[in-house]
Amino acid sequence: MPPPRILAFSGSARRESLNRKLLAAVVEATRAAGGEVTLVDLNELALPLYHGDLEDAQGMPENAKKLVELITGHGGLLIASPEYNSQMTPLLKNTIDWCTRADDNPFIGKVAAVVSASPGNFGGIRSMTLCRQLLTPLGCCVIPAQCILPQADKAFDDQGQPKDERIRKNARAVAEQLVQTTTKLAP
Numbered sequence: 001m002p003p004p005r006i007l008a009f010s011g012s013a014r015r016e017s018l019n020r021k022l023l024a025a026v027v028e029a030t031r032a033a034g035g036e037v038t039l040v041d042l043n044e045l046a047l048p049l050y051h052g053d054l055e056d057a058q059g060m061p062e063n064a065k066k067l068v069e070l071i072t073g074h075g076g077l078l079i080a081s082p083e084y085n086s087q088m089t090p091l092l093k094n095t096i097d098w099c100t101r102a103d104d105n106p107f108i109g110k111v112a113a114v115v116s117a118s119p120g121n122f123g124g125i126r127s128m129t130l131c132r133q134l135l136t137p138l139g140c141c142v143i144p145a146q147c148i149l150p151q152a153d154k155a156f157d158d159q160g161q162p163k164d165e166r167i168r169k170n171a172r173a174v175a176e177q178l179v180q181t182t183t184k185l186a187p
């Protein structure tokens with residue numbers, strides 16, 4: 001059986017993004033668990049803020065079409081959801097909103113995992129939970145395993161690697177469940 005294909009992206013496009021670093025750790029664990037991961041940088045698929053008039057005039061932006069194609073071609077999604085004012089970031093929500101404007105909802109039947117990192121003590125748990133809640137009615141099977149990283153500003157070394165084995169352990173738990181569930185449900 002071919003390895004399950006997982007598409008990974010982060011809701012922060014910031015160069016030194018903590019969520020990008022956490023995502024990288026989970027991506028590494030997902031590859032180690034047997035998943036074939038495509039890591040997408042949303043800087044490279046920039047989208048305008050969703051506006052119905054813009055959509056009426058121009059249709060879906062090319063970058064949204066590219067992302068929809070990528071989602072369609074993968075069985076699993078691995079999303080890092082940073083937290084702004086207890087919510088998901090506008091970047092992540094806008095990206096998902098555009099993708100749902102495709103003729104066929106690309107999220108149906110995808111297996112999804114969500115992780116979050118924050119310098120605060122709650123590790124982005126509210127954003128992670130909201131992102132999970134958003135993905136479920138879109139048709140994703142969101143896996144039970146979760147990974148939040150509080151005080152993430154102290155969690156990585158100069159190379160962006162996790163300093164603590166506990167972070168790797170949590171990343172492995174999410175990665176293994178994502179790979180196993182995608183293999184079963186969306187091979």
Ligand SMILES: Cc1cc2nc3c(=O)[nH]c(=O)nc-3n(C[C@H](O)[C@H](O)[C@H](O)COP(=O)(O)O)c2cc1C
Binds near residue numbers: 017117
């Ligand atoms: C507008 C704004 C609101 C924020 N609100 C929260 C918040 O509610 N909870 C939290 O844990 N962190 C909050 N933060 C801090 C972010 O978690 C922090 O900037 C984090 O580094 C963003 O993720 P990134 O490093 O992946 O870019 C906020 C940051 C910004 C810019």
